[in-house]
Every structure is written in C-alpha cells, then in structure tokens.
Amino acid sequence: MQRKKWLPVSLGLALAATAVLSGCADKGDQQGASGQSQQVTVNPAGQLPITNEKTTLKVLVKGSPFVEDFSKNEFTKFLEEKTNIHIEWDVAPEKSATEKLNLVLGSGDLPDVIMGFGVSPTQQLIYGSQGDFLDLTPYIEKYGAETKKMFDKVPGVKEAITAPGGKIYALPMVNECFHCSMSQKLWIYKPWLDKLGLAVPKTTDELYEVLKAFKTKDPNGNGKADEIPLAGAAVGPNVNIDSFIMNSFILDSSANGVGQNNWNRLFVNNGKVDLPYNKPEWKEGLAYLHKLYAEGLIAPQSFTQDRDQARQMGENPDINILGAEIAQHNGVFTTFSGPSGRWLEVVSVPPLKGPKGTQITPLNNSVGQGRYIITKASKNPDAAFRLADLLYSEEMTMRETIGRLDVEWKYADKGEVGINGKPAIWKKTDVVLPTVQNVSWSQTAPTLRTNDFRLGQVADPKNPQETILYNETKQNYEPYKQSMNTVLPQMFFTNEQAMELADLEKTITDHVQEMIARFVIGDASLDKDWDGYLKNLQNMNLKRYLEIYQAAYDAKMKK
Missing domain, CATH: 3.40.190.10 (Periplasmic binding protein-like II)
Incomplete structure (x- = not known):
C-alpha cells in the first residue's frame, strides 16, 4: 500500500x-x-x-x-x-x-x-x-x-x-x-531605572540609551560587568527578539503561539493582504536591532533559549542581571509569586515611537x-x-487552568469586586502552586474563559498578577492597538490552495526567520545582502503566496 x-x-x-x-x-x-x-x-x-x-x-x-x-x-x-x-x-x-x-x-x-x-x-x-x-x-x-x-x-x-x-x-x-489580546510587550526592571535616574523609554532612541546605561553603569552594583541589557527567547509567548520592537517601524503581526498566523506576519492593507518583511521599514527595524546586538545590548541566547533557560536568566540567584525582556507577561523571564519578587519589580514599556512616528500594538485572536x-x-x-x-x-x-475548587480557587463572596470593577465571580486562594505542578493541565485542553469571567476575578492585593496585567495593558498598550480593519481573520483554504501554499509557506517563513537572525547578529549585511534577500523572496514566489491568501480573504469577506 x-x-x-x-x-x-x-x-x-x-x-x-x-x-x-x-x-x-x-x-x-x-x-x-x-x-x-x-x-x-x-x-x-x-x-x-x-x-x-x-x-x-x-x-x-x-x-x-x-x-x-x-x-x-x-x-x-x-x-x-x-x-x-x-x-x-x-x-x-x-x-x-x-x-x-x-x-x-x-x-x-x-x-x-x-x-x-x-x-x-x-x-x-x-x-x-x-x-x-x-x-x-x-x-x-x-x-x-x-x-x-x-x-x-x-x-x-x-x-x-x-x-x-x-x-x-x-x-x-x-x-x-x-x-493576551495585545501580547507583544516589553518589560523593564524598574529598580535599575531608578538607580540610574532614568525614565521608562518612550522612543527607540531612548531605549537604546537605557540599554547602554544598563550595560555600562553597573546598575546591580556588584562591580562586575554581568548585566544583560535586553533578552528574548526562541520558545515562549511572544518572546522573539523582533517581537514588540519591529512595531516601532512597521506593523509586525506575528504572534508566537497565538492564533493561525504564527510566523506569517500577514495583515490587511486597504483590503489587500500584505506583509512587512519586504518593506524598507522592515530593513530599518533590522538595522536598529543589529545596532543593539553589535553593541552587546541583546543577549546572544535570545535566538536559542527556551522558557526554562529564560527564567533562569531572569531569576539569577542572589542578584538581578537582566534589565529588560520581551515577553507576553511578567511571568515568563521571572516567576509569578517567586521568592525573588522580581515579577513585581518589572514594568511594561508602551509601544516605542519609531524614527517615523510608528507606534503600534498588534492584536491577537482569542x-x-x-x-x-x-x-x-x-x-x-x-x-x-x-x-x-x-x-x-x-x-x-x-x-484545568487554575487548580482545585476550594484549594487553589473559590467562588467569590457577596460584595467582592472584580478586576473590572464589577461584582466578582471567583478568586484565588493563598495556595500558590510551584511553577512545575501536577494539579492542573495548565491551559493544554479546550477551555472557555470569557473576558467577563477572567476580569471577574477578585482584585486581591495578595494575588495581583491579573490586576497588574490588566492595568498595564489597559494603560500602556490599548491606546495604540492595531485597527481592526487591518487584522487578518482566521481562514480556511481549499485543498488546491493548501497544496500550493504548502511549499511556499514553509520556504518563505523559514527564510524570513533565518534572515532575521542573520541580519541582527551580523552574519548577513543589510547593506550588501538586503537586495539578495528580496530577490530570494521573489524567487520563492512571494507574489503567488500573497495571491492565494488574497483569494481566501476575499472569499471569507463575501460570506
């Protein structure tokens, strides 16, 4: 057979x-x-x-x-x-x-x-x-x-x-x-900013100056040049080093592990399916990242480390060594309710204004x-x-997501208020599970958490995790959120479209990911190799790739 x-x-x-x-x-x-x-x-x-x-x-x-x-x-x-x-x-x-x-x-x-x-x-x-x-x-x-x-x-x-x-x-x-709907975030260690007399950066230029100060001014005070100004990771929710920062140059709608369009970075531009990585603005964003990397402001491990390694970096024993991290939330590089308390000492950085004023928070599908x-x-x-x-x-x-009723969580008492200011539905208890636990499936299975239910959690100062994430997102990211008419919806393809897309998508997205790393590290030169990169995308039939997505998008919009 x-x-x-x-x-x-x-x-x-x-x-x-x-x-x-x-x-x-x-x-x-x-x-x-x-x-x-x-x-x-x-x-x-x-x-x-x-x-x-x-x-x-x-x-x-x-x-x-x-x-x-x-x-x-x-x-x-x-x-x-x-x-x-x-x-x-x-x-x-x-x-x-x-x-x-x-x-x-x-x-x-x-x-x-x-x-x-x-x-x-x-x-x-x-x-x-x-x-x-x-x-x-x-x-x-x-x-x-x-x-x-x-x-x-x-x-x-x-x-x-x-x-x-x-x-x-x-x-x-x-x-x-x-x-999570605005998951591309940057978290920065506030005690270092305070010690150096610096404010939370608002532009890409200000971020550069902050990271340079983290590297050169010994903010952890141990007399060693052991500070890591900025880090990302290869595995985890929106931890890739280009996530967040590229949105200061052009909309980068990639969502690591969220939704259909992971890695393909597609969006809608005046009714047409488009992508960022063949645009001059993308090149400018890569040049900025290369500058950071070349000056030792980005950890080399950012392209290879997994979640455990990222957390070890953020939870370095005895003294903090990490200044800023790209991640969906402040429990990726640090540990929620961890003994170091560093998850409470990082604050979110709003989308940075780029050289041309670009400042976007991409939206993810729920x-x-x-x-x-x-x-x-x-x-x-x-x-x-x-x-x-x-x-x-x-x-x-x-x-499935939190743990046992009346052990890790309870239903709210009458009169308790939720994160959203409405009558609360449920609350966490004082029982805190270890990072690796055997009580829940930790969001593996199909589950239903509506916005009202999630924000119906009691706003408990002893368990401020969700309150922090809600407030930081509401204040720092929602004002810059991507316009809904530019969000590419989830789509199904016909068998014929899928067969044609198979090799195209793999070849193109693999090449883009490889070249992001090479351009940032300096293994490829933006001055000498950018035109060759664009030619490779053309040879990989990027035009036909977009045509297939456009046909599927048009079909969906007609329903």
Missing part, C-alpha cells in the same frame, strides 16, 4: 484526499480505523458519568513545561472519577512536539484524540477531508451542551472554527484574555484553533466528544 504524503504540521498544510467520514452513532459504536467497534453506552449530554463502563481514550498531547506528569495529574484523576474515562497519554515534549505530530500523522498510527497542538484551520480541512479527523458537527448537535453555550457567549467562535461546507474538525480553546481533534482511529468518538464538551464548563475550565 502506498503511504500518504504528509507535510510539516507547523505550517498547517498537507496533501488532501477525498474520503470523508460523517455522522455519529447513538451509542458510541462508530467504527474506528481497524473496523472494530467498541460497544460502550454513552450517557446523554450533561449527565455524568459519561460512560457507565470504564472507557479508555488514547490521547496524544503536546507537553507543557508546567505539568509534571499528565498520567498522575490531579485533574486527570478528578476527570476519571467524574466521567469513568481513563486517559492513556502519549506526551510529545514541547520542543519536539511538531516533529512528533508529523510522525504520527505520517505513519497513520493515530490516537483517539490529538490535544493541545493548536492545529491550524488549513490542516484541519486537509486531514478532515482525508477522513483522518472526524467532522464534529453531529456530535455538537447531539452532545454539545457546553459547546453550544460557548457559541452563544462568544460570537464569532463557531464561524471561526467552521470549515467550508459547514464541517468542524477541531474544538478550540477560547480565552478572551484582555492582556480563539486558539485546533486544541482537540478526534481521529478516525477512535473506537468511541461519542465519549471522546463528551469529554471535550465537559471541559468547557465553568468548573472544569477552572480546574
């Missing part, structure tokens, strides 16, 4: 076939890939346990650096007790998760469920049309009590996850996180695509869907 051709998951693209599975069984007896059926009674929507008999689901999950062991996790045990569903985990380490999923999809040896990978709409469409991913619309109709509530509470979610033809191949994580997929190998897709639907309930969402 000839094996199916497959393409990298990170692009959300692959070749499509024609077989499509449809319908759902009344009692979980839909046949799996082996042709065998597992006769298990699945109880009606909203009723627990999900199955009367113990049922096992094989789940391939993207590993989390914050979860110790999914198989022994407290939330896993709680779910099994409530649902009668046992999960047999196959954990793909975060660093190699893409490669792991590539291998699984390429081999055809599929699990019952794929969870936490953020599979893109295009990949959903392609593997769905092949029949590898089940259409979930009949399951939503029959069992989707919580899913339907989600569609009602957050308009636009159903449309965002529905493929052409009306099929839904994956369930999302919906997180109307106010601070719909995390492709978080839960049921494959054709599932012998009991009804039970698999009911488990996912249950995760959208309020209590399950809180247990």
Whole structure:
C-alpha cells in the first residue's frame, strides 16, 4: 500500500484526499480505523458519568513545561472519577512536539484524540477531508451542551472554527484574555531605572540609551560587568527578539503561539493582504536591532533559549542581571509569586515611537484553533466528544487552568469586586502552586474563559498578577492597538490552495526567520545582502503566496 504524503504540521498544510467520514452513532459504536467497534453506552449530554463502563481514550498531547506528569495529574484523576474515562497519554515534549505530530500523522498510527497542538484551520480541512479527523458537527448537535453555550457567549467562535461546507474538525480553546489580546510587550526592571535616574523609554532612541546605561553603569552594583541589557527567547509567548520592537517601524503581526498566523506576519492593507518583511521599514527595524546586538545590548541566547533557560536568566540567584525582556507577561523571564519578587519589580514599556512616528500594538485572536481533534482511529468518538464538551464548563475550565475548587480557587463572596470593577465571580486562594505542578493541565485542553469571567476575578492585593496585567495593558498598550480593519481573520483554504501554499509557506517563513537572525547578529549585511534577500523572496514566489491568501480573504469577506 502506498503511504500518504504528509507535510510539516507547523505550517498547517498537507496533501488532501477525498474520503470523508460523517455522522455519529447513538451509542458510541462508530467504527474506528481497524473496523472494530467498541460497544460502550454513552450517557446523554450533561449527565455524568459519561460512560457507565470504564472507557479508555488514547490521547496524544503536546507537553507543557508546567505539568509534571499528565498520567498522575490531579485533574486527570478528578476527570476519571467524574466521567469513568481513563486517559492513556502519549506526551510529545514541547520542543519536539511538531516533529512528533508529523510522525504520527505520517505513519497513520493515530490516537483517539490529538490535544493541545493548536492545529491550524488549513490542516484541519486537509486531514478532515482525508477522513483522518472526524467532522464534529453531529456530535455538537447531539452532545454539545457546553459547546453550544460557548457559541452563544462568544460570537464569532463557531464561524471561526467552521470549515467550508459547514464541517468542524477541531474544538478550540477560547480565552478572551484582555492582556493576551495585545501580547507583544516589553518589560523593564524598574529598580535599575531608578538607580540610574532614568525614565521608562518612550522612543527607540531612548531605549537604546537605557540599554547602554544598563550595560555600562553597573546598575546591580556588584562591580562586575554581568548585566544583560535586553533578552528574548526562541520558545515562549511572544518572546522573539523582533517581537514588540519591529512595531516601532512597521506593523509586525506575528504572534508566537497565538492564533493561525504564527510566523506569517500577514495583515490587511486597504483590503489587500500584505506583509512587512519586504518593506524598507522592515530593513530599518533590522538595522536598529543589529545596532543593539553589535553593541552587546541583546543577549546572544535570545535566538536559542527556551522558557526554562529564560527564567533562569531572569531569576539569577542572589542578584538581578537582566534589565529588560520581551515577553507576553511578567511571568515568563521571572516567576509569578517567586521568592525573588522580581515579577513585581518589572514594568511594561508602551509601544516605542519609531524614527517615523510608528507606534503600534498588534492584536491577537482569542480563539486558539485546533486544541482537540478526534481521529478516525477512535473506537468511541461519542465519549471522546463528551469529554471535550465537559471541559468547557465553568468548573472544569477552572480546574484545568487554575487548580482545585476550594484549594487553589473559590467562588467569590457577596460584595467582592472584580478586576473590572464589577461584582466578582471567583478568586484565588493563598495556595500558590510551584511553577512545575501536577494539579492542573495548565491551559493544554479546550477551555472557555470569557473576558467577563477572567476580569471577574477578585482584585486581591495578595494575588495581583491579573490586576497588574490588566492595568498595564489597559494603560500602556490599548491606546495604540492595531485597527481592526487591518487584522487578518482566521481562514480556511481549499485543498488546491493548501497544496500550493504548502511549499511556499514553509520556504518563505523559514527564510524570513533565518534572515532575521542573520541580519541582527551580523552574519548577513543589510547593506550588501538586503537586495539578495528580496530577490530570494521573489524567487520563492512571494507574489503567488500573497495571491492565494488574497483569494481566501476575499472569499471569507463575501460570506
């Protein structure tokens, strides 16, 4: 038998076939890939346990650096007790998760469920049309009590996850996180500014002067030249060194790990799909970053380090060595509620005004695509869907993201006020979990957190994390937010478009990422190699790449 051709998951693209599975069984007896059926009674929507008999689901999950062991996790045990569903985990380490999923999809040896990978709409469409991913619309109709509530509470979610033809191949994580919606941020260590008599920088020129002072004036006072003025990372939420800073030169709508358009940086310009990285302004931004790097103001580790290494840099024992970091929040390079307290000593820097006055906060989509997929190998897709639907309930969402009811969190008391100034809904307790814990799944599964619910957390001075993020975002980033008519919506592509995009997107985005690093480090010269870089993009058929996106965008706008 000839094996199916497959393409990298990170692009959300692959070749499509024609077989499509449809319908759902009344009692979980839909046949799996082996042709065998597992006769298990699945109880009606909203009723627990999900199955009367113990049922096992094989789940391939993207590993989390914050979860110790999914198989022994407290939330896993709680779910099994409530649902009668046992999960047999196959954990793909975060660093190699893409490669792991590539291998699984390429081999055809599929699990019952794929969870936490953020599979893109295009990949959903392609593997769905092949029949590898089940259409979930009949399951939503029959069992989707919580899913339907989600569609009602957050308009636009159903449309965002529905493929052409009306099929839904994956369930999302919906997180109307106010601070996440404007996730490209810069955090700076306030005690160093105070010691040196400096203000929070407002322009790119001022940032340069601040970083130079951090490097040369011994702000930590230990008599050593050990200060790191600015750092980013290769893994984590909006930690890339070009994130945030490029928006002082041109809109850079990349969102590391958020939404569909991770790495492709596309936006809408007067109704036309456009991109920044072939523009003169992009070159100017790279020249600025190269200047910082050449003068030792950017840590070389910024292009390679993961979350753990970034946190070790920010939480250096005994004395602080890091002046500023690019990250979505102040718990990436430092530790929320950590013993050093440095997460409380960094403040956000508003978008910097660039040489031509550019000053933008890009917007991210709140719909995390492709978080839960049921494959054709599932012998009991009804039970698999009911488990996912249950995760959208309020209590399950809180247990999955925060921890145990009445241990790590409680419902609010009457009269308590939320972060948004309205009557509070819930609050954290004084119990603080370690960074690596085994109580929750740490935002791996499909969950529902509306803006009202998130901001309905009690504004507790003992747990100021969310209050800080809300206030910093409201004051420093919302005033500069990207215009909605320039935001590229999440899109599905036809099989023909997807096949053509596959090689184009990989080739182009890989080249852009490589050249960002080379131009910043100085391995490539902006004076000598910029024209060659642009020519390479032309030879990679950047024009056709944009034409395909434009066609998909035009089709979406006509709906």
